Amino acid sequence: MTSQPTGRVDEGALRALVPRVLAGLVRRGEDFDAAEDALQEALLEALRVWPGHPPRDPGAWLATVATRRLIDARRSEAARRAREDTLHEQPEPEPEPAPTTGETGDDTLFLFFCCCHPDLAPAAQVALTLRAVGGLSTREIADAFYIPEATMAQRISRAKRALRGRRLDEPGDLAVVLRVLYLVYTTGHAGRVDLAAEAIRLARQLTLATEEPEARGLLALMLLNHARLPARLDGQGRIVTLDRQDRGRWDTREIAEGVRVLQSALAVRRPGRYQIEAAIAALHDDAASAPETDWPQILAWYDDLVGLTDDPVRQDPAAVLGRAVAVGHVLGAAAGLRETDRLREVLGDRHRWHAVRGYLHELDGDLPAAGAAYAQAARRATDVAERDHLVRQATRARWT
Template identity: 60%
Template sequence: MTPSDEVLLRTLVPQVIGVLVRRGNDFAAAEDAVQDALIEAVRHWAEHPPRDPKGWLIGVATRRLIDAARSDQARRSREQRVDHFPAPGPTEREDDTLLLLFLCCHPSLSQTSAIALTLRAVGGLTTEEIAEAFLVPLGTMAQRISRAKRTIADVELGPTGDLASVLRVLYLIYNAGHGGRVDLAAEAIRLTRQLASGHSEPEVHGLLALMLLHHARRRARFDADGRLVTLDRQDRSLWDTGEIAEGVRILQQALAANHRGEYQLQAAIAALHDDAPTAEETDWAQILEWYDELVSLADNPIARLSRVVALAHALGPDAALAELETLEPVVGERHRYFAVRAYLLEQVGDLAGAAEHYATAARRTTSIPERDHLTRRAATLRHEAREG
């Protein structure tokens, strides 16, 4: 099977599952039948490529469902429903992938279950690939996916769903990291593109723009030794200008709808960072304005901490430290609070205090690259404080 066939299969998997579920089949049974069809595709497509790949997969998967129904007397009624469906034709709906995406992100699922099921059923990843990406045992991930299927077994595949849940799951997939063989950030972008192609909601396009504007910096994010490089120290010649241009274009179209949301505002901030030729030329005053709007719209702790950093650059570290004091009761246990406080103390010359807070942040973060970076920063400042 050629690489192009593999890409085609990953695209078709959610469409075929969607067709089968929409016809009244159980989600888990449909997904199992499609996996059987994929095995047959691997065996036969190299020598006998089908003229209609999607129809071929639907036909094979349908026969698997019929065989399963015939072997189980309790599922005779399902056999009758499936057996009388006509062969797939041009009347099949084109939005089955999006319907399946909404089903996999159903609010009844936990975030971890929704992420796993989305990557499995819509992304077409194997359970092994997903387990490897999230650094969990294969058995644990298999159980997680099985539980998710059982949870939504009685949920109908319908034209509506919770868009906020879908966007949240896609963004969590994007931020999950790059462990294993699969680039989850790239996979999240691919899935969000599919959603954006069939959805006019500005926030969908805002999320896609946000992902692209962040993803454009990926080559500069780590040095040759695999160490994290902060935004202000990155080699901007490594940034993907094509992705930046696409992200800005999508963002401008979303903002033109004048229905702003959290993802659009975050994307606007990312666009300003990407637009600056150097860190020193960053338009912090405008970034602060966008953060003001973001905090007023979605008053979440991360946004408020990020606004403090923008405030430090726009108005000075003393003003930012005063603002940070007001946030301690809300975010004082988060590692990012200690990292921001360390950064501000470093700006005002308190190197010993900054080192202490960087070390605390390092102990509290769950990200290994970030922990290593914070630990190195603490060690550097301790040395400078002693030398000074």
């Protein structure tokens, strides 16, 4: 942030200051809701003042102005109570606390924990994370989720009210933070905000705040999947499956970065879900063509993935279905279908189970059975784009 007058404010740089300033205020003991409101007022003041008088230390400036707003609000509330107090007792003036201006990874992690507090519903955790850590406006978040701005404002307000009076000085659960970030990523792309790109940006911040390898595993997984984005849809906006994608359109720089991040995580030798899923994604990305995919290695990683839970069929159905596909490629389609047979009782009503069976029947050369399975999957799919894709798969298999 420059200290010379420019006539405008770099709003991107301004937004980047929000998490650490807010974290400093909350860590100091300020109420989350009041601190966020005070910081918003400070940001508006910055947009007014900084073009002509840029501060030497923008973070300290914001913290100081926000602190003053908090003190003003407390004094106003104290005065209101005093007027209502029949005894007219005046409270002792509160000393002005020194603002926290140091930017540390610990502050960023702390703010993630606040936004992903277990008392909040997942939707509230996502909204508050995008607002407080991501610095997005309420309107931007609302646009991304296709809901009215007023509805999103109410959701964020309820989340902040839910944190009122909660202790926010204890370590949070990093697993919850990772889950929330992955939920932001998988929500997709909508409105003026690319949520996948925003999740990647936030994951980068998180990896700077913690040495936990699963944080790097999640970032690697996002990068390796995001790299394929340009090839996932055709010219008509229809889904293109991984085996049929134009790999020349994949982002090789993003893949290379994802591999580097993954390698640094795996070097810790404490593999977890996100690292394993990223390793599987890396093997897909490394193949020059679908037939060159290293399916034996992918199957080995899937074995590790399903081994993370005591009951993977119920706790991680996506992993067991992915493993069935890998079995089909390594041991033959019939073996993969036998794997799905074992899952029928629990997963037989899910569209993905039928879709996997369609894929394996097709791999086995049984196109009529593949078409029937794809049609069953389409009937159960709730996502319109995925349903349309499955209908096309069924039609193609039946008429090929």
